[in-house]
Amino acid sequence: MKRTGKQISSNKLWIAVFAAMIIGCILFIILFKNIGGRTAVIYQDGQEIARIDLSRVTESYTVPLDGNVILVEPGSIRMQSADCPDQICVHQGVLHDAGRIVCLPNRVLIEMEHTKDAPDAKAG
Amino acid sequence: MRCTALKNKTALFLCVCLLLLSCGCTRAERKETSLFAMDTIMQITAYGGSDDALAEARDVIEGLDAALDATDSQSTLSLLRSGDAVPKTILEPLQTAKKIASATDGALDVTLFPLSDAWGFYTKQYRVPPQTELRTLLQNRGSVSVQDGRLVLSDGTKLDLGSVAKGYAADCAAKTLRQNGVQGAVLALGGNVQTVGQKPDGSDWRVSVADPLHPDGTVCDLLVGETAVVTSGSYQRSFTENGKTYHHILDPETGAPAESGLLSVTVVCADGTTADGLSTALFILGLDRGSALWRSGEIAFDALWITDRGEIFVTAGLASRVEQTNETYGKANIIE
Numbered sequence: 001m002k003r004t005g006k007q008i009s010s011n012k013l014w015i016a017v018f019a020a021m022i023i024g025c026i027l028f029i030i031l032f033k034n035i036g037g038r039t040a041v042i043y044q045d046g047q048e049i050a051r052i053d054l055s056r057v058t059e060s061y062t063v064p065l066d067g068n069v070i071l072v073e074p075g076s077i078r079m080q081s082a083d084c085p086d087q088i089c090v091h092q093g094v095l096h097d098a099g100r101i102v103c104l105p106n107r108v109l110i111e112m113e114h115t116k117d118a119p120d121a122k123a124g
Numbered sequence: 125m126r127c128t129a130l131k132n133k134t135a136l137f138l139c140v141c142l143l144l145l146s147c148g149c150t151r152a153e154r155k156e157t158s159l160f161a162m163d164t165i166m167q168i169t170a171y172g173g174s175d176d177a178l179a180e181a182r183d184v185i186e187g188l189d190a191a192l193d194a195t196d197s198q199s200t201l202s203l204l205r206s207g208d209a210v211p212k213t214i215l216e217p218l219q220t221a222k223k224i225a226s227a228t229d230g231a232l233d234v235t236l237f238p239l240s241d242a243w244g245f246y247t248k249q250y251r252v253p254p255q256t257e258l259r260t261l262l263q264n265r266g267s268v269s270v271q272d273g274r275l276v277l278s279d280g281t282k283l284d285l286g287s288v289a290k291g292y293a294a295d296c297a298a299k300t301l302r303q304n305g306v307q308g309a310v311l312a313l314g315g316n317v318q319t320v321g322q323k324p325d326g327s328d329w330r331v332s333v334a335d336p337l338h339p340d341g342t343v344c345d346l347l348v349g350e351t352a353v354v355t356s357g358s359y360q361r362s363f364t365e366n367g368k369t370y371h372h373i374l375d376p377e378t379g380a381p382a383e384s385g386l387l388s389v390t391v392v393c394a395d396g397t398t399a400d401g402l403s404t405a406l407f408i409l410g411l412d413r414g415s416a417l418w419r420s421g422e423i424a425f426d427a428l429w430i431t432d433r434g435e436i437f438v439t440a441g442l443a444s445r446v447e448q449t450n451e452t453y454g455k456a457n458i459i460e
Contacts, residue, residue: 006452031148046159046182092340107160114154119345120169120319122353123390124334 038097039113040077042070044106051113052077054096067106077110079103128374132153146396152307152324157182161189162290164314168297171324173306181297185313188213188293192447194237194284195246201285206277210270217285217292218270219281220397224405227422228413231377231405237284245372250363252370258379265376289356291400294318298396309375315360318396327444335450336387337431343430344456346446352396356403357388357430373407384410387432392442411437428456 010065038055039047044065054075061069062080068089071080077098079089084105097101098118114120152172159166159182168181191249201214210218224232238261250419253261266281285292289315298320301309309320310329317364319329328347335341336357344354358371358381360375375382384407391403402425406414411429418427418439428443431432438446443458 043158046157102165104160104163104165109158109165110156114169119330119332119342120310120323121167121317121329121353122315122332122334122342123317123346123353124315124338124339124357124360124388 040072040095041093041111041113043109043111046107065106065108068103068108070108070110079108079110082106082108129360153446154324159185159249161185162193162293162314164290166311166313168301168309168311170301170306170309172308173301175306177301177304177306181300181311184297185293185301188289188296192217192285192289192292194282194286201283204275204283206275206278208275210272210275214285215273217397218268218283218287220292220395221285221288221401222269224398224401224423227417228402228405228409230376231408232287232401233265234284234287235268235281236374236379237282238264238373239379240284240286242372243370243372244363245361246254250365250370252365253379260388261381262376270377287404288397288401291318291352291396291398294352294400310364314356316400318386318443319348319350319353321350323410331391332449333428334388337452341450341452343436343448343450344428346390346392346428346442347447348392350393352399353390353392354396354399354403355388355390356407358407359387371409373404377458382408384408385432386410387430389414389430389449390428391425392427393423398423399425415439418459 026082040052040054042063044051050063052072054077057072057074057105058069060073063072068082069080071078076094078094079092079101080101082089085101087102093099095110096111098112100109102109150315154169154171155178155246156169157178168178168183170177172196193199194201196202201294204214221232221234240246242253242257242261244460264280266278268283269276294311294313294316297311298318301320308322308324311318317331323329328349331346331348331353332342333344333346333355335343336359355374358373361372362369371381373382374380386407389403389406391399391406393399402423406427411431414427418425426439428442429437434453436453437459438456440458446456448456
């Protein structure tokens with residue numbers, strides 16, 4: 001069974017299309033797998049208040065909430081002040097790319113959005 | 125013939141391409157919610173399932189928070205009197221707590237409310253009670269049991285299921301998620317973690333364990349399937365008076381914070397209620413008695429202990445699933 005030139009070129013074309021799709025998929029995964037790694041999400045009473053991509057912040061600004069003030073800076077976010085007595089959230093420091101800050105009395109949560117490589121949960 | 129062969133190959137290529145595309149398109153949608161209950165923050169992340177799944181799980185947790193709150197005089201738990209029929213939401217966690225108490229020589233005790241109250245752990249008005257007060261409170265400690273579905277509570281005894289409440293809430297919420305068709309979920313109820321089903325990519329759930337010396341950091345990650353992972357540690361609630369730190373895990377033998385040489389204990393087992401109560405009991409028992417319980421097999425669990433000397437001990441069943449993330453702690457010692 002001798003193959004014709006047309007048949008061979010058709011097969012090559014399909015192989016090329018197939019290879020291009022695989023390369024495309026791999027590039028897509030590599031380029032987009034870390035999207036969301038620098039996004040901070042602010043919740044109060046379980047409701048999402050704001051979603052901030054810290055990598056796009058160029059100037060500092062504050063987000064005032066009922067009882068708390070959050071400071072957003074280029075690449076980071078922290079609790080600037082709180083009217084609760086223990087001030088634990090204010091002392092929890094700065095978030096850059098992982099973790100969360102919680103103000104239990106005012107039911108405020110600042111959390112870095114989950115990335116693929118981050119743990120699913122923390123015990124303790 | 126040639127035409128058929130070419131068609132077959134074309135069909136094969138198309139099938140493979142469709143398969144590749146479907147891999148990227150059929151991932152279950154990730155949904156999240158957070159709520160404040162049981163004096164802590166709780167987060168639920170679910171993949172797949174009905175639109176109402178998370179809302180129903182929240183309702184379950186909030187209902188249990190209202191029912192099991194020992195500090196609320198109007199909660200189902202507080203209103204329950206000796207001789208009353210015990211509702212399922214109290215009976216189930218109570219039975220688990222009694223089972224753990226029996227296996228741990230009473231290290232888990234659901235009648236310590238007056239002692240915790242005397243230390244100020246409920247009101248956050250912390251104080252160190254004098255020894256005479258502790259002795260009196262210990263002597264007056266009553267007993268609790270269930271006979272024919274009715275509560276038998278000795279006079280003056282107040283039931284407190286705080287040591288198992290979050291674990292029970294996790295069990296019930298996980299059940300609700302499953303009933304709503306959720307394929308995978310992770311519930312983090314104030315540090316009590318419960319996983320449900322599988323992650324969408326089929327990999328293990330990665331649950332990190334808090335560093336007891338710097339709780340914002342971690343000591344290790346545990347790679348687990350569907351299970352509960354619960355940590356009890358002296359760092360979770362404490363106060364300092366005259367230079368000494370007092371934590372909230374009270375030893376039923378002394379009425380004072382347990383001094384067992386541990387900073388934290390993490391329990392991994394299928395049942396969230398058991399994991400919750402057992403982590404408290406193991407913290408009180410200390411490493412030697414806790415590892416003896418594991419060897420006895422009386423309760424099926426795995427555990428990871430962190431001692432006040434900075435050592436990590438892990439049961440053999442869990443050892444291969446530990447990925448250490450903190451170099452300040454030495455290599456984990458395996459308990460066999």
